[in-house]
Amino acid sequence: MAKLQKSIDKRNALVKATIELVNNNGFHATPMSKIAKMANVSPATIYLYFENKQDLVNQTYIDVKAEYTKYAFETYNESMSVSEGFEIIWKRIADFKLKECEEAMFLAQCDNTPMIDEPSRQEGIKHLQPLLDLWERGKKEGVIKPLSDYLLYAYSINPLSFLMIAQKRGAFQLDKKHIEQAYQAAWNSIKV
Amino acid sequence: MAKLQKSIDKRNALVKATIELVNNNGFHATPMSKIAKMANVSPATIYLYFENKQDLVNQTYIDVKAEYTKYAFETYNESMSVSEGFEIIWKRIADFKLKECEEAMFLAQCDNTPMIDEPSRQEGIKHLQPLLDLWERGKKEGVIKPLSDYLLYAYSINPLSFLMIAQKRGAFQLDKKHIEQAYQAAWNSIKV
Amino acid sequence: MAKLQKSIDKRNALVKATIELVNNNGFHATPMSKIAKMANVSPATIYLYFENKQDLVNQTYIDVKAEYTKYAFETYNESMSVSEGFEIIWKRIADFKLKECEEAMFLAQCDNTPMIDEPSRQEGIKHLQPLLDLWERGKKEGVIKPLSDYLLYAYSINPLSFLMIAQKRGAFQLDKKHIEQAYQAAWNSIKV
Amino acid sequence: MAKLQKSIDKRNALVKATIELVNNNGFHATPMSKIAKMANVSPATIYLYFENKQDLVNQTYIDVKAEYTKYAFETYNESMSVSEGFEIIWKRIADFKLKECEEAMFLAQCDNTPMIDEPSRQEGIKHLQPLLDLWERGKKEGVIKPLSDYLLYAYSINPLSFLMIAQKRGAFQLDKKHIEQAYQAAWNSIKV
């Protein structure tokens, strides 16, 4: 078990190093050797855990996406009302994007870049299902506007990415009040 | 003058090739040699127009951003009412993002990536001033919510980028009706 | 003894894997890890039986060469006449090259390549002594042409290697009749 | 033209370096960097002339094979009698193998190794056609034994490779007398 744990630790260190370095330099400007150094392993060791560089980012993407959605839906359950559920989820997402800034940045970069391959991208999308289900329910109940999920997402969730990046760049500081305003804007844009 | 003209053509060809190749492969996976080939010039020629690769993308970014904002504000003038002005601008932006897909994709990739240097990024932001001025006026007139410009942008303009990317990926198709719904959502989220 | 037996099995498995893989890929394109995998042992285990990769091929070469000559001289004894002895040996060699194709291919590759070190090469040559002795006797008796052993070998034995390789490559098929013709050619070229 | 000549010179230097280094170390033990150094160019320059390492040896093989057969058939013409023609060709081949030792060694290594890819091997074989035609004629005229070309080659031409290698290894010295003996053996083995 000690051995297994050590292996898991190494894999995690590699994933973490990947996130940080890709955030700061971009995928192709991040050499495997630097990732290895930051994770305190030999470059060759990376290839014990990942097939190649592409596989490393793909898996990192999926890992982070899973962590993100796990966090997002942690306190939500399907017995909640639509509005309550949405608020819970939205605020968890906001929380994640602001607290787990590195992870969120990484996802944003992956989502606007040809750096992740299509299968991994699809894999990452799956995890959002509970939110889509919630919206489906909301539309049936007449609480949520009968719009395409893409529109709902674009107006209620995606803006958080923009705000997170703006904050990361130091352009402006998101405080509690902003969050509340943002939530109101999000809810307004999708509620009937 | 013929010579100058020829030069501008080459510069444009290079910028265009950069956009297309970076869109498809990402910045670092796009070799100068390929850009040169697509623009029908020698690799060495690039260095007559640009200092280096970084300068090439920076200038491409600024060019595209300028084109984008020029298009956005083309039919707007400051004598319009705030609501009318916003609608005009918003729809021009939507138009641009959907028609000039390549350019819009390129901007989206630049905005979520450490691929553009800070001065160029700042340079690109300047061009948005007319929209910020409009919002300022709107806030004074009590027509626009008294929110940070970042929030206003995040909720009224940025969602278009998400929708454009989704469409580019073939995930879904934005039609006239979607656009109108999106506009309503945008306006709802910022109007008082 | 069970343990010792097991060890010999492993050594043999390693030697065998080496032959097959080197035949198909060449010495340097055959990683130790693949040899290990094919022999069903850990890479580290190889180093319990061989000092390093060079030692592994060297020993494999000597092993195969020994097996080859053992086979060649198995049915020969010095009381035979020169012509009878030569025919016996030649046909055993032909037999070996065609039946133990893998081994013969391996020897051919070793003999035309800087892949075996000099001491091992010398070691391998020793085994041919009975044939050289036979020729010596033949020359004394006036049955064999008084030529250098190198010439005798080049014209009577070595052609078999060429034919074996041609056959292995599928270029042509050696049948009984060919063998007999080849034997005649061999004998003609060295008999007085 | 100066430029073109310079290019050809570089290509030739690379081919020559490849022959020498592969002869001494084998294909896989010869790094591109060493080839580059011996040819006095940068490693990157190799890739202006050859697609990759495999292409480099393939082309080297074809080059050398062409040079070899050009030499072999230089003084032969089809109006000669079969026996005269064979002698001419055989002696030119012997000449080549002993004088252009490096080239001949290289061919021998290529021919017994999975180091050349099949298309290039086929390409190399084509060049032998005039000899095969001569044999064909000889068989018709009843001068040459009605054997497979493979057998004829194995017994009349191939032994030279063995002798050349033996000599290169310093095992023995081929002098004029040996050559004549070898020629007799060769001719004896194929003539009716």
Place this chain on the structure above:
DNA sequence: CATGAATGAGGATTCATTCAT
């Protein structure tokens, strides 16, 4: 201005070998 040949620096990946267990 324009070029294509040339290159040095660097990056992904492999592999023989070792070592803790």
Place this chain on the structure above:
DNA sequence: TATGAATGAATCCTCATTCAT
């Protein structure tokens, strides 16, 4: 004895950039 994980040292190849023409 046997192993699988770990690694440093290569190795092939690419690419931004330069330079002679």
